[in-house]
Amino acid sequence: MGRFTTFRFCLDPNVEQEVVLRRHAGAARFGYNQCLRLVKQALDGKRGGTVSKVPWSGFDLINEFNAWKRSAAAGRVLVAAADGTTTVQATGLAWRAEVCQQVFEEAAVDLGRGLAAYTASRNGDRRGRRIGFPRFKSKKRAQLSFRIRSKTSAAGKAGIRIGGHGPRTVTLPGIGTIAVREDTRRLRRMLAKGRAKVLSATVSRRAGRWAVSLTCEAADLHDTARHQPDSGTTWVGVDRGLAAFVVAGRADGTEAARVADWPRPSRTGMARQRRLARAVTRKPPGSRNRAKATARLGRHHGRIAAIRSRFLHKVSNKLVKTHDKLAIETLAITGMLTNRRLAAAVADAAWGELARQITYKQQWRGGHLTSVDRWYPSTKTCAPCRTVNPSMPLEQRTFTCGACGYQADRDLNAAVNLAIWAEQHHPQIRDLHAGGPVTKARRGEGSGPRTRAGETSPNDAGTAPTSPRVRSGRPRRALSHDSTEL
Known part of the structure; x- marks a missing residue:
């Protein structure tokens, strides 16, 4: 097994199954909110000196929630005896058996990741915008989604099965068999041949449709689909723009x-x-007509996202399948979005998503990818004589060198300069998943092995804590990219 991939299928549940799916999504939201409530209570107790430890990792949050759901704080009843005396009996969370218990655990894992991101952002170990403290999920605004891990029974039967009751079915633990609209033949073949293993399933509802995303650990692609090592090919620079979406050129x-x-x-x-947004604002808040108008607007946004995603996958596949050495420029997209004239077009292009797809697909096929510094003047540099022009306005679509008179298409000249930069620097091949050279990581101090039945170890929960790298001060924010590079 050499890579991780995801298969997404659109579900077609009946009325009873949709009720069960909504119940599991509500349980995930409840578990997340309750774990966050336990964290805040522990923080208040630590300030008062009554609590010494605050559950912060996903593993600790799972243990705290498991202890809470069986306590009297989660549910209790008064039992009257024959002699007239009454006693309080702890029943715990009465409806916890109606949903799969992994839903609560995965919600705790998600909160643990949010707390870890908050800590890393405060310590300066996380780049990008400042991450705030996690907030409670609203019942009305929270997205309906939950995640279930695939466990293997003692008889060797997987909890998440594909095609068990038909070629277009998915079986989830605690929910049952649900029909899907797409064909699952490709995934079923990989599972039958031992080339894939389902790790988890994430069920979500977007734009009025239920979908399941199966995270799988799969084997490497076939040798015929991978790039041959030492092929002798040259680097290809990829320039992203708005007039021409992608232009690739050689040195x-x-x-x-x-x-x-x-x-x-x-x-x-x-x-x-x-038009759909105006229809929403014209309906009274809380009415059924407003809910219907909101659903129509959500389906429109879902269609826009689907069109964009399909186009980006088509472009990234074309680049990765035909070129084994790609050089792509790192753009400060967040800074570009502050430009009110170009923000809508830049957001519509989704350059960051395109770079992400090229990164992991190039690694799947054994190719090479290098990132060119964002301050490298690829657009203003003459490819033959390397002279840098003082300015290059957006309306000028043809590059003209004042020194040698070289003329070329603006985007093609930028792509050629990116390829020249890659040829000159000969960058070290990096681990694209890790974002740098491969290093031996030291295992962090966990919360201990499993001690009682029903608990989850750090390895099972996927939240084994690691020792964060402490650095004084906060990183400097990247300045906005020059608009002339578009």
Whole structure:
């Protein structure tokens, strides 16, 4: 097993199954909120000196929730005896047996990740925007979703099964067999041949549809689908833009690929989006008509996201399948979104998602990918003579060198310069998943092994804590990218 991948199928549940799915999603939200409530109570107790330890990792939160759900704080009844005396009997969470227990555990794991991100952001170990303290999930606004791990029984039967009661079915523990709309043939073949193993299933409801995402640990791609080592090919620079979505060029000045027409889904559907948004605001809050109008607006956003995702996968597959050495520029997309003239177009292009897809797909196929510094003037540099022009406005689509008179397409010249940069620097091949060279990580101090039946160890929960790297001060924010690079 050499990679992790996800298979997503659209579910087709009946009325009874949809009730069960909603019950599990509500249980996940309840478990998350209760774990967060326990954390806040522990923080208040620590300030008062009554509590010495605050549950912070996912493993500790699971143990705290398991102890709470059986206590009198979760549920209790008064029992009257024959002699007239009454006693309080702890029943715990009465409805906990109606849902799969892994839903509560995975909700605690999610909260543990949020707390870890909050701590890393405060200590300066996390880049990007400042991460705030986790908040409670609203019953009305929270997304309906939950996650279940795949466990193997003593008889060797997996908890999550695909195609057990038909070619288009998925069986989930505690829920049963649900029909899916897509064909599961590819995943069933991989499971039958031992080339894949289902780790977890995430069920979510978006745009009025239920979907299941199966996270799998799969074997490497076949040798015929992977790039051959030491093929002798040259680097190909990939320039992302708005006029031409993607332009790829080699160091010798030849154009390798060009994607000029892109769907622009957000701009194309903006008229309909405004009309649906106005329909929502005209309905009284809390009415059924407002709920129906909100659902229509949500389905529109889901369609826009589906169009964009399909196009990005198509472009990334085209680049990765045909080129084994790619050089892509790191863009400060967050800074570009502050430009009110270009923010809508930049967000519609989803350059960050395209770079993410190229990164993991290139690793799957055994190719090489290097990131060029965002301050490298690829657009303003002449490819033949390496002269840097003082300025390059957006309306100028043809690059003209003032020193040698070289003329070329603006985007192609930038792609060629990216390829030249990769050829000159010969970057060290890096582990794309780790984001750097492979290093031996030291195991952190966990919360201890499993001690009682029904508890989950740190390895099972996937939240074994590691020792964070403490660094004084906060990292400096990256400045906004120069708009001339578009």
